Amino acid sequence: MDESRTLVDSTSEPEERAMEAAMRPKNLDEFVGQHRVRNQLSLVLEASKMRGRVADHVLLSGPPGLGKTTLAMIVAAEMQAPLRISSGPAIQNAGDLAAILSSLTEGEVLFLDEIHRLSRPAEEMLYLAMEDFRVDIIVGKGAGATAIPLDLPPFTLVGATTRAGLLPGPLRDRFGFTGHLDFYAREELELVLRRSAVLMDLRVTSAGFTEIARRSRGTPRITNRLLRRVRDWALVHRKELIDAESASAALDMYEVDERGLDRLDRAVIHALCVKFGGGPVGLSTLAIAVGEETETVEEVAEPFLVREGLLGRTPRGRIATAAAWQHLGLRAPEGAPGGWAGIDSAQEPLL
Ligand SMILES: Nc1ncnc2c1ncn2[C@@H]1O[C@H](COP(=O)(O)OP(=O)(O)OP(=O)(O)O)[C@@H](O)[C@H]1O
Ligand SMILES: [Mg+2]
Numbered sequence: 117m118d119e120s121r122t123l124v125d126s127t128s129e130p131e132e133r134a135m136e137a138a139m140r141p142k143n144l145d146e147f148v149g150q151h152r153v154r155n156q157l158s159l160v161l162e163a164s165k166m167r168g169r170v171a172d173h174v175l176l177s178g179p180p181g182l183g184k185t186t187l188a189m190i191v192a193a194e195m196q197a198p199l200r201i202s203s204g205p206a207i208q209n210a211g212d213l214a215a216i217l218s219s220l221t222e223g224e225v226l227f228l229d230e231i232h233r234l235s236r237p238a239e240e241m242l243y244l245a246m247e248d249f250r251v252d253i254i255v256g257k258g259a260g261a262t263a264i265p266l267d268l269p270p271f272t273l274v275g276a277t278t279r280a281g282l283l284p285g286p287l288r289d290r291f292g293f294t295g296h297l298d299f300y301a302r303e304e305l306e307l308v309l310r311r312s313a314v315l316m317d318l319r320v321t322s323a324g325f326t327e328i329a330r331r332s333r334g335t336p337r338i339t340n341r342l343l344r345r346v347r348d349w350a351l352v353h354r355k356e357l358i359d360a361e362s363a364s365a366a367l368d369m370y371e372v373d374e375r376g377l378d379r380l381d382r383a384v385i386h387a388l389c390v391k392f393g394g395g396p397v398g399l400s401t402l403a404i405a406v407g408e409e410t411e412t413v414e415e416v417a418e419p420f421l422v423r424e425g426l427l428g429r430t431p432r433g434r435i436a437t438a439a440a441w442q443h444l445g446l447r448a449p450e451g452a453p454g455g456w457a458g459i460d461s462a463q464e465p466l467l
Contacts, residue, residue: 120371120378121416123345126181126335139312139340140186143193148311148336149304150183153295157187160293161194170223171195172292173246173273175231177280181337182297184276185229191274192225199225204233213238214253214266217245222269231275232282239287246273246290299334299423302326308336312343318350323360331367333376333420345370375424375443380408382444384417385426388436389444394452396433428453 122129128136141147144158157174164171174191176184192199198221207213213234220226228234234242245251249270252263275291277283288294300308306325313320320328328346332339349366350358364374371379387405388395403410418434421427426440435453 121380123341123370123372124333124338124376124378124381124420125416126179126333126337128181128337132341135344136337136340139315140189141311142190144190146311147183147186147190148307149300150295150297153187153297156293157191157295158194161191165195170197170270171272173275173290175280175283175288175291175294176274176276176297177294178278178297179299179335180278181335182299183336184297185227187295187297188225188227188229188274188276191272192227195223195225195272197223197225197272199227201227201229203229204231207234207238209235210237210241210254213241213245214251217241217251217268217271218266220269220271223271224269225272225274227274227276229276230278231287232277232279239284242273243286243290300336301334302329305329305332305334305336305339308339309343312340316343316347318343318347318358319356320358320363321360324358324363327360327363328367331372331374331376338376342367342372376420377424377426377443380406380412381417381421384413384421385436385440386444388427388434389441389446389448394441394448395435396430396453397435398433402434 144154144161147154160174161171171191174188176187178184188201189199200216200220202216207216207228216226241251245268249268251266251268253266254261254263256262273291280288280294280296306322306329309320309325309328313325324346328342329339332342346358346363346366349369350356350362353362355362367373373382377385383406384402387402388397391405392402399414400410403413406413418427418429421440422429424439425437426443428435428437430453436448438448441448441452
């Protein structure tokens, strides 16, 4: 993958995890933004502490890099409970889950990441465990099989998923609280950056923060990553104070533009506008035009372009919106599907 893509990709690589761990807010007060989810979760935790009970099971959903794992850790920290971490794909069968569940201690928080990827039998075992704090261990096979019930200590399950829609209803219903995380506003990302800059001992001006935040695709993970690259740039260029010019020079160098588009994103809208007159054009044709696999264009570039209102999907193919022409500094021709962009200078954009 090219460098600009790795910068704006919202998923994380293993070597990045340690870096992320250092940046993670440790309690609800430090957790920036997501006010609704934060207030509701705070209430759930507070009430359970007052009742002297374990907290209700919590489901967190939302796109990668918005803070699901962070919140799961905060739940354990706020409840002053130990935390056990596993994930849907790591649990191969019901036996694996039974082993985890039966070793939990009272009040422990069990974090299951990517819970939509649990196997069916494990999922069914989880239903009973969540509801009655009990599992049935099946011994033997066929007609001779018997279920031995095993009581579990009360625990709190925190499930995380990027695909809430894939979760079966019965599982979703067993969570007492569901929080959906949304993309962050620029101002919120600025707060994330301010906090990270203190931890990294960096001096950044307000305008510098703004510049980084608006290129961060609404995602704290990306914003922290861009900050690290800007820090590198500033170090090499001997800038003690990072201002808007430094931030934008650094990120321009990494080919992340002022709206957070990387090289592939720009290539897609450029081809759409310049080669295909704004479309509609079929996805596979568009992919060939930018020299990429169809899946890469569809799964990597498109979701963000659609969310930004730069690209439209129609039954006849992909179209550029007025905003796409505008972003490239081009004027849409008369009759282009996205309409007239409303700007005068039609120059070749820099790619
Ligand atoms: N609200 C927030 N305030 C401050 N930092 C945050 C916030 N949310 C996320 N972060 C930072 O963003 C990074 C990614 O967050 P996290 O790992 O929790 O995302 P995630 O939703 O679990 O992503 P994935 O779906 O890939 O597992 C962390 O380093 C964390 O410090
Ligand atoms: Mg996570």
